Amino acid sequence: xxxxxxxxxxxxxxxxxxxxxxxxxxxxxxxxxxxxxxxxxxxxxxxxxxxxxxxxxxxxxxxxxxxxxxxxxxxxxxxxxxxxxxxxxxxxxxxxxxxxxxxxxxxxxxxxxxxxxxxxxxxxxxxxxxxxxxxxxxxxxxxxxxxxxxxxxxxxxxxxxxxxxxxxxxxxxxxxxxxxxxxxxxxxxxxxxxxxxxxxxxxxx
Numbered sequence: 001x002x003x004x005x006x007x008x009x010x011x012x013x014x015x016x017x018x019x020x021x022x023x024x025x026x027x028x029x030x031x032x033x034x035x036x037x038x039x040x041x042x043x044x045x046x047x048x049x050x051x052x053x054x055x056x057x058x059x060x061x062x063x064x065x066x067x068x069x070x071x072x073x074x075x076x077x078x079x080x081x082x083x084x085x086x087x088x089x090x091x092x093x094x095x096x097x098x099x100x101x102x103x104x105x106x107x108x109x110x111x112x113x114x115x116x117x118x119x120x121x122x123x124x125x126x127x128x129x130x131x132x133x134x135x136x137x138x139x140x141x142x143x144x145x146x147x148x149x150x151x152x153x154x155x156x157x158x159x160x161x162x163x164x165x166x167x168x169x170x171x172x173x174x175x176x177x178x179x180x181x182x183x184x185x186x187x188x189x190x191x192x193x194x195x196x197x198x199x200x201x202x203x204x205x
Contacts, residue, residue: 008093012084015097023105023136030120048122052132055116073107091150098143102136
């Protein structure tokens with residue numbers, strides 16, 4: 001019989017690995033095919049590819065000093081591994097795997113290898129543009145949304161049944177049959193069964 005916790009851990013690891021590989025492959029293609037800061041329309045002006053170098057955090061947002069951009073993601077990834085390893089839910093395992101894969105792609109590989117993160121996905125309408133991001137950012141956001149959705153709309157555990165009283169099975173009725181052992185006249189052992197009768201409180205006159 002398969003262990004649900006072991007299966008969830010495998011799914012978590014595989015999701016993290018696939019997410020990391022997809023993120024790194026897309027960045028290699030973007031770095032090799034795109035010119036820095038030159039928009040390449042994909043779906044008109046709604047979705048464009050623009051190669052930029054991001055020294056800040058998720059979606060280009062700054063969290064403070066540069067060391068914070070290393071410390072916070074590292075702490076977050078440790079927490080993700082801790083909670084994912086204790087989970088038996090496949091849904092949560094996929095969500096944690098997406099978050100870990102995205103975090104590893106941006107913070108462990110890009111920042112350590114290049115000193116910055118490669119972003120290339122530009123989304124927006126007209127003059128309103130979202131922060132330029134990459135697949136790792138998208139994986140992290142999708143993973144967080146999956147966890148929130150599971151927390152609020154996922155199945156809830158049923159009520160816990162009260163534990164039976166271990167001493168209840170040892171109770172006997174007052175009028176239970178009793179078996180007694182006594183010696184007979186020949187020195188053998190005889191068994192006698194008697195029933196305890198309630199005493200009559202009425203006295204004969």
